[in-house]
Amino acid sequence: MRKHKIYLLLFMVICFLQPLVRVSASEMKFSVQAVIPENQIDKSQSYFDLKMSPGQIQDIQVNLYNDTDKDVTIEITPHAATTNQNGVVEYNTQNNKKDDTLKIAFQDIAKTEEEVTVGAKSKKQILVHIVMPKDSYDGVVLGGLYFTEKIKEDNTNNSNNGQVINRYAYVIGVKLTETETKISPELKLNEVKASQINYRNFFTANIQNYKPAIIKDLSIDGKIFKKGESKVLYSDKRQGLKMAPNSNFDYAISLGDKPF
Structure with missing residues (x-):
């Protein structure tokens, strides 16, 4: 393979x-x-x-x-x-x-x-x-x-x-x-890996908000390609997400019923 x-x-x-x-x-x-x-x-x-x-x-x-x-x-x-x-x-x-x-x-x-x-x-x-x-x-x-x-x-x-x-x-x-200083949220993409959720195959990307600021209306458009190619193999787009200050979560893109 x-x-x-x-x-x-x-x-x-x-x-x-x-x-x-x-x-x-x-x-x-x-x-x-x-x-x-x-x-x-x-x-x-x-x-x-x-x-x-x-x-x-x-x-x-x-x-x-x-x-x-x-x-x-x-x-x-x-x-x-x-x-x-x-x-x-x-x-x-x-x-x-x-x-x-x-x-x-x-x-x-x-x-x-x-x-x-x-x-x-x-x-x-x-x-x-x-x-x-x-x-x-x-x-x-x-x-x-x-x-x-x-x-x-x-x-x-x-x-x-x-x-x-x-x-x-x-x-x-x-x-x-405590203060009126405005802190802008900043995001970081951490580990991306193959995973399973409820026995189904996913790619998960850990996204971290590393600032002490609340995020509202976060939109994520995730696409997966073969290296060096432009054809989208899997994708997932979500809107209206929220994140707590200094927190992270695994954004999941499903493979449907296909194997890794």
């Missing part, structure tokens, strides 16, 4: 993104609400958009509501924002490796209770303790507070018997800004 090297050609158009609060509320046993503080930059938003200072210490507040007739235990986790393989900003990724350009991860500067029990038909307020680094920081620190109901052990055991256990979550975004 002849072996061919491949080139990947990527064209990228960049704009800015305003972070979104992502909520999945169906069948929820609880709800959450951010208590917007005085240093909120845009008070029309329901997520935290805070003007901070170097070394600043602040406790932000979140109200937890339980309208059911039983107590609910809620797990709470701060996360840095990441970008998933679909070009969507996420605030709940626990297992993703931190991007090597990320200097301030939200989970490193924000601490709160790991779990809270809210009584039936009641409300409880939690505090999230934020400590900004002493050195001034240009750009955006983007993260989120992830709230999900704690799964009881008996429910977990039931899942082993073929039952499906649904877990729903709320996420409140947190955007922290």
